[in-house]
Amino acid sequence: MKQNKTKKHSAIALFSGGLDSLLVVKYMEKLGYTIYPVYFATPYMPAQRALEAALDNGINLIVRDISSEHIEMMESPVYGFGKNLNPCIDCHGLMFRIAGEMLEELGADFIISGEVMGQRPMSQRKDALNMVAKLSGYKDLLVRPLSQKLLEDTLPITQGWVDKDDMLDISGRGRNRQLELAKELGIKNFPSPAGGCLLTDKGFSQRIKDLQSHNQFDERNLELLRFGRHFRLDDRAKLIVGRNMAENASLSELSEGLITLKAAEHIGPFAVLNSQDIAEDVLRLALDIFWYYHPKAPDEGKVLLYQPDGSSLEYQAKKTNRETVEKHMLNIQK
Ligand code: SF4
Incomplete structure (x- = not known):
């Protein structure tokens, strides 16, 4: 991986505590960006798991409670529910929207997440990633570094804040590339993929x-x-x-x-x-x-x-x- 010390732009990272969000924070930091990882807490996703993952990996986590916004969204999600009561597309859209609203407060320029194209059946198909982006109202400020090479360019790329060559082209459900990258970035402790959100229970x-x-x-x-x-x-x-x-x-x-x-x-x-x-x-x-x-x-x-x-x-x-x-x-x- 190239290390670029000239980059000055900063980003808010949606942080779940899972491996992909750890990777994206560490990867972008290594490229020279200032990253503000934010965990959005709700009654179905208590912050504990994310706080532990952040602590284990030396990440300074911002926790923002979005319970009332999430409860309101749950009344009638635009894209409905998954297998259980998980409205994943609307949920991601809401998180990106709130992250967008936090950009000014934190003095950040764009938003990143550890979404991987094609990894999850409901929320991470290419069309679903677009729906999420559209719902958020900040479509042009989103970058998904693990898959961005396969996705449409957004403002941070077209403006040169982010070099597309630095972005990755991971897709699908396999985890091998993520595990290799974790090794490369020195990420040792990360929670298992299952067991985060109670709405999937x-x-x-x-x-x-x-x-x-x-x-x-x-x-x-x-x-x-x-x-x-x-x-x-x-x-x-x-x-x-x-x-x-x-x-x-x-x-x-x-x-x-x-x-x-x-x-x-x-x-x-x-x-x-x-x-x-x-x-x-x-x-x-x-x-x-x-x-x-x-x-x-x-x-x-x-x-x-x-x-x-x-x-x-x-x-x-x-x-x-x-x-x-x-x-x-x-x-x-x-
Ligand atoms: S699994 Fe839960 S937290 Fe994750 S996107 Fe779906 S509803 Fe949101």
Whole structure:
């Protein structure tokens, strides 16, 4: 690879934490560009994985929360959804748009990403890359260094900010060239390709559909989706029961302003009700499902219900049966 120290232009990089985004940042830096890697966080893509990949590879990452814009886009993506609830073309388009809006703030000239032509069936076909570019409103400022030799020239190329000869011509699903480049650039630690976005997960997508069909598709309810077992009790209320200590702690952190449940005299999970507007019979159902998850406790026991103001009420709960649990649990194939 040539090293060019004369280049002065700078770019914002869409950074996911995956290998391709690591490659593109390191590759462009090596060519002499100043790169601002940005991670766009949403409730379905927590920043942790990207932060770890950045830290492991000495990358200074900017994290920008785009939850509200992403939730709005999810209501009706122009190019629809993939196999699950992943609107990849619109999602990339949105990220590029926000990156474009950040150019002035960061004093950068153009935008780069690690997209590889033909790598993903939905979002990285050549026509899909064009759709993404068009949706973003910054079509002429996008450069995809790993595939740019195979793509239409954009302003950074025609203006000579980027030398096309420096760009690569990687395409398709194979990973060999990326792995070679990673070696060349000294990238040692990178996460596996799978496991980034929860919108590609079937169970998570079902939980989202439930929120959408009950008009509860908002940031708080989406945050809660990442933890615990979820039970749809009626049109207004859901019960969420932690599965382990880490989930109990996460649910507790997210429970401000919500009703929570805890066994009065036994060790067990933490639970949250996502609505304060709960009918007596629905609360009874919630308590009995909650008590089902205390396998070592007697069939009946005391549950403390904490109100958002911190006051508590004591209830008697009775373990419900498996059939009722399965009837209300989300993610079970019915
Ligand atoms: S997989 Fe998720 S984060 Fe990636 S483009 Fe698709 S919707 Fe967006």
